[in-house]
Amino acid sequence: MIDTQERMIAYLEGLGIASRTTAHPPLFTVEESQSLRGSIPGGHTKNLFLKDKKGRLFLVVAEEDRAVDLKSLHRRIGASGRLSFAGAGEMQALLGVTPGSVTAFGVVNDTEGAVQLVLDEGLLAHDMVNCHPLTNAATTTIATSDLMAFFRATAHEPLIIGLDGGVDDGEERRE
Numbered sequence: 382m383i384d385t386q387e388r389m390i391a392y393l394e395g396l397g398i399a400s401r402t403t404a405h406p407p408l409f410t411v412e413e414s415q416s417l418r419g420s421i422p423g424g425h426t427k428n429l430f431l432k433d434k435k436g437r438l439f440l441v442v443a444e445e446d447r448a449v450d451l452k453s454l455h456r457r458i459g460a461s462g463r464l465s466f467a468g469a470g471e472m473q474a475l476l477g478v479t480p481g482s483v484t485a486f487g488v489v490n491d492t493e494g495a496v497q498l499v500l501d502e503g504l505l506a507h508d509m510v511n512c513h514p515l516t517n518a519a520t521t522t523i524a525t526s527d528l529m530a531f532f533r534a535t536a537h538e539p540l541i542i543g544l545d546g547g548v549d550d551g552e553e554r555r556e
Contacts, residue, residue, distance in 0.1 A: 382490050386516050398531060400521050400523045402519050403421055403519060404518060405519065422522070424506070424525070425511045426504065428440060429443070431460075432466070433464055434461050434462030440485070440496050440497070442499065443504070444501050475495055477490035484515060486514060486531070498538070498540065501543070503543070503544065503545060510524075512528075
């Protein structure tokens with residue numbers, strides 16, 4: 382399991398992905414992140430680790446200021462029934478992170494493909510994307526195209542949807 386910031390950065394380097402990591406105090410909310418991280422350029426993420434009624438797991442990676450409608454999201458991502466937050470035990474076992482540190486990079490530890498990755502298409506509008514490197518005490522910046530390459534390398538092809546309206550507009554796709 383890749384369980385430290387250093388191992389995560391080394392994994393990215395092994396894929397030929399350049400990154401820049403900025404240390405900061407641990408951040409637990411988007412509000413804390415916006416006030417304490419400084420002026421790190423690029424799109425910033427918030428992440429929701431969710432479970433449907435049949436126990437299927439979803440990691441939703443959204444722009445930090447995106448309102449995610451959990452009441453309708455299940456229909457848009459093919460979940461069975463309404464979604465709820467998955468537990469800390471599942472989070473640690475499958476993503477290698479604890480609550481407050483959920484990150485798109487966590488799929489590196491889901492070697493069995495138990496987690497469906499859902500990506501906010503709004504993030505694709507940014508040249509650079511910022512994610513926690515398995516700890517909420519740092520932010521790692523990588524090119525958006527490299528984030529997509531990372532997902533492919535971990536066998537997590539994301540379901541890309543617009544999370545800005547909650548209305549199914551038929552624009553859902555995989556890349």
